[in-house]
Amino acid sequence: MDKALAQFINEMKQTIRDPKRMLLDQADRASYAYDASFGFYLPDVVIQPTASDEVAEIMKLANRYQVPVYPRGQGTSLSGGPLPVKGGVVLDFSRWDTTLEIDPEDMLAIVSPGVLTAAIDQAAREYGLMYPPDPSSAHVSTIGGNLAENAGGPKGLKYGVTKDYVLGLEVVTPEGAIIRTGGRTVKNVTGYDLTKLIVGSEGTLGIITEAILKLVPRPPATQTLMALFADMVDSGRAISKVLTAGIVPAKMELMDQASIAAVEAYEPRGLPLDVDALLLIELDGHPAAIAEEIVKVERLCKEVGAREVKVAANEVEAAELWRARKLVSPAIVRMKPTKISEDATVPRSQIPAMFQRLKAIKEKYRIDLVVFGHAGDGNLHPNIIADVRNQEEMERVEQAVAELFAAAVELGGTLSGEHGIGTMKAPFMEMELGEAGLDMMKRIKASWDPNHILNPGKIFPEPGQKLVLRHD
Amino acid sequence: MDKALAQFINEMKQTIRDPKRMLLDQADRASYAYDASFGFYLPDVVIQPTASDEVAEIMKLANRYQVPVYPRGQGTSLSGGPLPVKGGVVLDFSRWDTTLEIDPEDMLAIVSPGVLTAAIDQAAREYGLMYPPDPSSAHVSTIGGNLAENAGGPKGLKYGVTKDYVLGLEVVTPEGAIIRTGGRTVKNVTGYDLTKLIVGSEGTLGIITEAILKLVPRPPATQTLMALFADMVDSGRAISKVLTAGIVPAKMELMDQASIAAVEAYEPRGLPLDVDALLLIELDGHPAAIAEEIVKVERLCKEVGAREVKVAANEVEAAELWRARKLVSPAIVRMKPTKISEDATVPRSQIPAMFQRLKAIKEKYRIDLVVFGHAGDGNLHPNIIADVRNQEEMERVEQAVAELFAAAVELGGTLSGEHGIGTMKAPFMEMELGEAGLDMMKRIKASWDPNHILNPGKIFPEPGQKLVLRHD
Incomplete structure (x- = not known):
């Protein structure tokens, strides 16, 4: 462990209110080394914050010692969102579930980041209301993770995605300021829309510590x-x-x-x-x-x-x-142990064309490919079934995935409809956005997080980065 | 005219494809000195671009000579969005209405910035589709202006606002790069949501040169x-x-x-x-x-x-x-010539409380106040009717407006639900957002527009800036 990190941990021990919420033991830390995507990265320390000002203190200290910080909900990310790829601190928000208030008159919910997504809709139901976003992980994932990744789900066709239900946020900035964005009103044009910028920024622009969510009448x-x-x-x-x-x-x-x-x-x-x-x-x-x-x-x-x-x-x-x-999901993992779940999305009219492309890719690379998903909004889930221990097969899978992304973009679609970019799709960003488009995103990141310590290694590709699904 | 500006105009004359689309005559320029809010600011030159690369060239030149640039649609802004408050160049987009395509299968419209808002819904109607945002100026305003201001309207209650219908944009950045954001799909989580950041940024972060808009089945x-x-x-x-x-x-x-x-x-x-x-x-x-x-x-x-x-x-x-x-609007301007149309918005449950506050403000400052608007989403329009020639009355109006904003924020609401901040509400930004919140917005602006030449004087208050409705 380097000196700066040791100093950070030392100061942190004096800052945190309950030392039990700081995990240093390797066995404990190992649970935070992976998510539902690929790779194993052991963090140096895990902290379980339960208050905004505690998160703010952590970020200030982390900036002082240049220690990377990775927010994490329940680790159900399919794109590597919470992976501590450069070592440092994982912030585990799954214990912070203190607030889940429904305001039936203003038709909104106020939630803390560790609340399980499905619990929100369940609480809303008692008032004849509904929280529509329904990612398939809703019973396991936290709302904090859903907000960071802008989770979707089958109901996206009629009801939209997580972002469409966020009215306001409390956010700790990468440098440790606590700000509020948006509010309790559906209409709000007061300055830049930081709410919708932060939702879906994959934990790279701020740490969400509270959210005000819009509810709708239950059909x-x-x-x-x-x-x-x-x-x-x-x-x-x-x-x-x-x-x-x-x-x-x-x-x-x-x-x-x-x-x-x-x-x-x-x-x-x-x-x-x-x-x-x-x-x-x-x-x-x-x-x-x-x-x-x-x-x-x-x-x-x-x-x-x-x-x-x-x-x-x-x-x-x-x-x-x-x-x-x-x-479908439990059935296909019985075929082979490794599932690469993609979410490349095309305009609805291009679904038949995308199917042709997927068929060709399946044959060319001799892969086991299963396609299902949210066809109504063009958000298909091509799932490749493989065995991660088979290096030769995984190499073919990597090539097939790259070709699948290219096909989606060529058909006027996008790399990711609802899973996020994370580590997995970062190498393909410039293909879709161009150098200038990606540069405008990097400028925002640099202006908010000048030390690049909040969830580094996500969204933006490292020079020469390639998709690697194989273990060493 | 200063030397840099003269050089800009000189080079511009050689760049623009049709010299008739560059207005230098004072009588012509005077039509661009005001909008539907307050103040008269004569621009030095008006350019009417009709192509993205032309806009890009203008921005590159403007950066070289540090000349301010103000995009403008039909000038129906109620908050001063297009006012050339620091002189320079007005870009008039109202002539650029070349594209209005409906794609019924993907349920979207592709539009150029000068298309009238109401024309989009009219074109969609032929396919049994609808473009819901319905600001009261829809028959006069351009979609470019609606996008810049994130216009609302009565249908916001059920259908949301302009931003909720924008899938993708072509944008010229403040430094003259042409980028594409989003695309033709409803779901898209590929990197930061620049689409929703630019929509509603009041023309301070980029110039929208094309938009892909979502349509819905017509009820x-x-x-x-x-x-x-x-x-x-x-x-x-x-x-x-x-x-x-x-x-x-x-x-x-x-x-x-x-x-x-x-x-x-x-x-x-x-x-x-x-x-x-x-x-x-x-x-x-x-x-x-x-x-x-x-x-x-x-x-x-x-x-x-x-x-x-x-x-x-x-x-x-x-x-x-x-x-x-x-x-209501034509009726109240018959009472007195000057109408100050506000759009402070509160959570729905606070509407009765807001009415009490408005009543007290009306009495305290002895103003003519009329209240109507989109009550279902808390977006009221308190309109003050006055006579701009009456200095003493206008002073009371300024104080009443400031108190009205404070009341909205105190009740958990926001300065603006759909009109934008512009010049009018900039002095009140910190009251709602706090210093840190406003700072995060300024960082984005500075990173995208380092010379601060794109629509300066909007959203962000000048040091010590106060609301002034009085003419000199």
């Missing part, structure tokens, strides 16, 4: 439908048909043939294996409206050539239909 | 209702009751007694003069849903004590009801 009813397509292109046409007919479903999820086969092998559900694609559509809203709309959706799916359409008669049947989608 | 039906309240507090309770009943109207507009009286004096419509408040509510969506909801809204208004509720039987009756609201 009184839902309807679910499953449609099977012999041709993937027809499923894309069905999506367009429904949306241009003036119907915005809450969710429009797609599973390809490989996803269906994986689910059937894992837990047989009677799904046909000879279809190209399966669409799951959920409508929500007024019962009279969606009762009429579901009939229209069924008709539209059949018009574009759906082989079969099944409308759930009740909530039990709806849950049954959704189970197939829920099983 | 098939609307319903309108008017409710009259003897007590303002009851109207606030009605708003809460409706929203917490799970109904989100497209619009919820309020008029106070003074607004009603002004309209009746201007064009008698048979509105009672002895009510405290009038609510106008528009529902949109599926016909069956809103037919049921309008009955529920009527019942809820009566339950909290509405004196009278009138449901429009058809579109003609609905237009009749809305006419009262539309007449």
Whole structure:
């Protein structure tokens, strides 16, 4: 351990209110060395703050001794957001769950960073309200992590993503000032929108210590439908048909043939294996409206050539239909141990073209590729299944991932729809943004964090950095 | 004219493709010296660019000679956004309306900066789509100006504001680089959200040369209702009751007694003069849903004590009801020539408290105050009617405005919900944001525009700057 770091730890011991919230033991620290992406990086110390002024003190000390700091929620990041890639301090926010207030009149929630995402919607439900963002990790992830990464989810199609629900923040800046951004109002044009800049900045511009979240009235009813397509292109046409007919479903999820086969092998559900694609559509809203709309959706799916359409008669049947989608992730990790979950996103009209590109990539690199995800908003999840111990296979996977990103950008899309850039996608940033675009982002980072100590090694590529999924 | 400016103009003459798009004549320049707020500032030159690379060239030259540049749409800003307060160059974008493309499949519009806002929704309508933001100036203002100011409007309650519909931008940076932010997808977490940072930055961080806007399906039906309240507090309770009943109207507009009286004096419509408040509510969506909801809204208004509720039987009756609201602005400028239109915004629950504060301010400073606006989202428009030639009255108005801002911030609200900060509210920024919060905004500005030549004198207060509405 270098001298500056030792001094930092020493001073920190005197600053922290409860020494038990500072972890130095290697066994403890090892739990903070990874997330749901790739790589193992042991931090030098873990601190579990529970107050904004404590975080501010930590940042001031960290600047004095030039020690890197990495905020971390529950470590469910798929892009390496909380990985301590340059050593230093992990700030573990998962213990800071003291505030979860619902204000039904102003229709908002006030939350501290360690609150579990799903708990917010659960608390809102008691007032007939809803917190829509629903990343699949919602029952495990903290809202702090969701805010840092601007998490999405299936409901993004109708309701938008985490950022669309953030009215205000309390933030500790990289140099340890405590600021408030936004507030309790939906409309706010007082100066630059720091709220929306910080949400999704992957913990590189500030540490979120409180958030004011917008809630919406809970829709009184839902309807679910499953449609099977012999041709993937027809499923894309069905999506367009429904949306241009003036119907915005809450969710429009797609599973390809490989996803269906994986689910059937894992837990047989009677799904046909000879279809190209399966669409799951959920409508929500007024019962009279969606009762009429579901009939229209069924008709539209059949018009574009759906082989079969099944409308759930009740909530039990709806849950049954959704189970197939829920099983995709557990089913595919049974095939091989390593899952590379991507979220390259294309304009909705380019989904059929993206499928063609993915098919070609799968064949060219001989990889196990499964495609599912939020087709309604173009946010597919191509998942590559591999074995990290197989160096030769992982090399092919790396090349396939690079080609997959290039395809998304060529089709007018983006590297990441909801997982974030982190360490994984940093090498591809300039391809999408150009040198000038990336430079404007770097200027903001440099002006806010002149010592570059807050979550370094994320978003911005190191010179010559390449995607590496292989272990040494 | 100083030497650097003369050199700039000289080089510019050789750069611009059509010399007719460069205005040097004083009579021409005078049209660019004011907007819909206060003050008269003659620019040294007006340039009407029609291509991104032309704008980039202008910015590079302007940096070389340190000449200030002010982007301008149609000059409908209520906060001084386009005023050339430090002399220099006004860039007039109102002639650049070459692109207005609708992509129905991806549900988006691609527009150049000079397109009139209302034209976008009109073009979208042909495809059954809608561009929701509806500032009252939509038929006059350009989308470029709306983007710079993040314009709102009545539909903000259900649909959000301009920013919520911007997927991507082409932007010329203050130093003349051309960058693209965001793209054609709804989900995008690739790096910092420059799109949402630039929208609403009042033309201080970049010049928007193209925008990709999200469209939504056009709701098939609307319903309108008017409710009259003897007590303002009851109207606030009605708003809460409706929203917490799970109904989100497209619009919820309020008029106070003074607004009603002004309209009746201007064009008698048979509105009672002895009510405290009038609510106008528009529902949109599926016909069956809103037919049921309008009955529920009527019942809820009566339950909290509405004196009278009138449901429009058809579109003609609905237009009749809305006419009262539309007449407020023309009616009040008949009272006195000078209108100071504010947009201080409070959390919805604080509307009754804000009304009490406004009443006290009105009495204390003996001003003519009329209150109306978007009550559903707490975005009221207190309008002070005065005569700019009356120095003593204007002094009282300045004090009243300062107290009005303080009240909004004290009640948990913000200086501006949709008009922007500009020159008018800059002196009050630190009150709301604190020194540290304002400093983080200044850092971004300094890192992007090191010469401080893009729209100087806006958002950030000069040392010791005070609100001055009086002419010299």
